[in-house]
Amino acid sequence: MIVAIKSGPTNQGGNNRPAFTATLNRHPLTLSGNNVIAKFDNVILNRGNGYDTKTGKFTAPKSGLYQFSFTIMSSNGAELHMVVALNGKSIMKLYGPKIHGGTETANPVLELKEGDSVYLTHGTSTSEQMVGYHYSHVSGYYIGE
Template sequence: MIDKIVAMQNKDDNKGRDRPAFTVSLTTREPTITGKVPIKFNNVILYRRGGYDPSTGYFTVPQTGLYHISATIMSRKGATFHASLDKNGQDIVLMYATKINGGNESTNIILELTKGNKVCVKHYGSGSEVIHGYGFCYFSGYYISK
């Protein structure tokens, strides 16, 4: 439905096939992350028109416009995990997964992004924390319109 609305607004009939989009997950076991560094989501589920680099954890915006960005993190049982959604080195949204039975936190946001901007989910804690992998943590984004 969103594809049809966007196509009508843009007078475009490609039904979203050419829009940048990605979905990645973290499947490594329970990595310890130290410092304010990007989380490297290693499992690429969807990769359309480029942008996400699993070796760095960054989504580099391939086309200027509005984007829907979402992320879900999960802490290891008995621990907490702090993260942020970061755009060009600035924290946009803070996330906190509690230690209650592997707490999780999700965020969804619409951002105006310019080609070349860098977006990531990064660790926000002051020390080292363990994030729950096994496919429970996700990062995704897709182009909405100009």
């Protein structure tokens, strides 16, 4: 029996794996009111076109497991309350402490169906600010089925 061995990197379907990274360039981002969606305006990567800067939502182009990372930075020594939402339902909360430059990160792994939306919303009715200049950011990628 002869077995062919292929050398070099193999493609594990990387071009079919949705992935995105977006940062907040605008500074500061003022969030007034509960459930206001944070819109990260600087897209670094958007494979599969799942992230929409106009809505601030990532919409799953295919079903499967996804890993996300959300990092926020509070501004002006004030608190910042944010919520990770899946299709309008709160699944995780982040709290930027009452110090200038206080950061918080959430890294959920989620099982999504095609068309599900994941995004970051403001978690309180009071007006708060998020630091831009690329200190606050979001990313996500498809892990597999």
